Amino acid sequence: MKIYLEVNIPIDPEENNVDILIARLSELGFDGFVEEADYILAYCEQKETSEKDLIAMLRDEGIPVIGINEIEDENWNASWESGYESVIIADRIMVRAPFHPIPEKIEYDIVIEPKMSFGTAHHETTSLMLEFILSLDVENKSVLDMGSGTGVLAILAFMKNAKEVLAIDNDTWAWQNALDNIKLNDAESIGVELGDAGSINSRTFRIIFANINRNILLRDIPAYAEALEAEGNLLLSGFYEQDLKQIQEKCGACGLTFVSAAKKNKWTAAIFTKD
Secondary structure: OOEEEEEEEEOOHHHOOHHHHHHHHHHOOOOEEEEOOOEEEEEEEOOOOOHHHHHHHHHHOOOOOOEEEEEEHHHHHHHHHHOOOOEEEOOOEEEEOOOOOOOOOOOEEEEOOOOOOOOOOOOHHHHHHHHHHHHOOOEOOEEEEEOOOOOHHHHHHHHOOEOEEEEEEOOHHHHHHHHHHHHHOOOOOOEEEEOOHHHHOOOOEEEEEEEOOHHHHHHHHHHHHHHEEEEEEEEEEEEEHHHHHHHHHHHHHOOEEEEEEEEEOOEEEEEEEEO
16 A cells, blocks of 8 residues: 655745745655645655655755655545645635536636646735736636646636637646646647746737746736836736836836725735826
8 A cells, every 4th residue: 555645844825935836846756735824734755765864955955854754555645635725716716626516507617737736816916916917807808827837817817718829837846737727628739838927038928827926926016017008007016015016117117007906914915007
């Protein structure tokens, strides 16, 4: 019988780097994750490496460990899946895993593979962005999703009949993850590219999403402003309420006008427009 290891890894919610951590853990052989408020449970099959050696390997990578539990094969999927819940946004969107039942009477049913768990709408910034997209008219408009992660925002834009959707992420793991999820949602017309704001080149879009983090947003807002068409909308998240003023000032300096903001717990999302 196979034995799986459940590794408890602390996280700092304020650093907003869970995506990167999960990607690194995946490269180290972990293939299941459950994100909680201040820690991640990461799962991998127990092999010849001892728990002591595993802890040492993670710490060599700069990843601290709170503890490790052994889980038998027959209980592994049940334990993992029981900790992964579907998410309903504004009674109109469900973000769920393939093993969750198909919902009834839900407008947008988005399927995301949970073992690649960033961008699953469990985080406040993702749910805020999804709510903002619900309020936007994206039909027949071009959309760019920067730092796309799982591709969940791009998939919703596709479902709302955007004319064209492009998702860009600078992480190879996230790029593959988005490709997989786009297939799960029969949304293969979404373009997926490996890159960053420099990859936009001279292309322009009517709507741009960027759910990343404050420092990258402040660095790349000029590129977003240049790529945004007149009367287009820029949706930003990945920062705290106290950072909104700095985000507004940067956008204003780039010719963007603040429209509105929403917050959930300590996190904020905001919409800007280009005159």
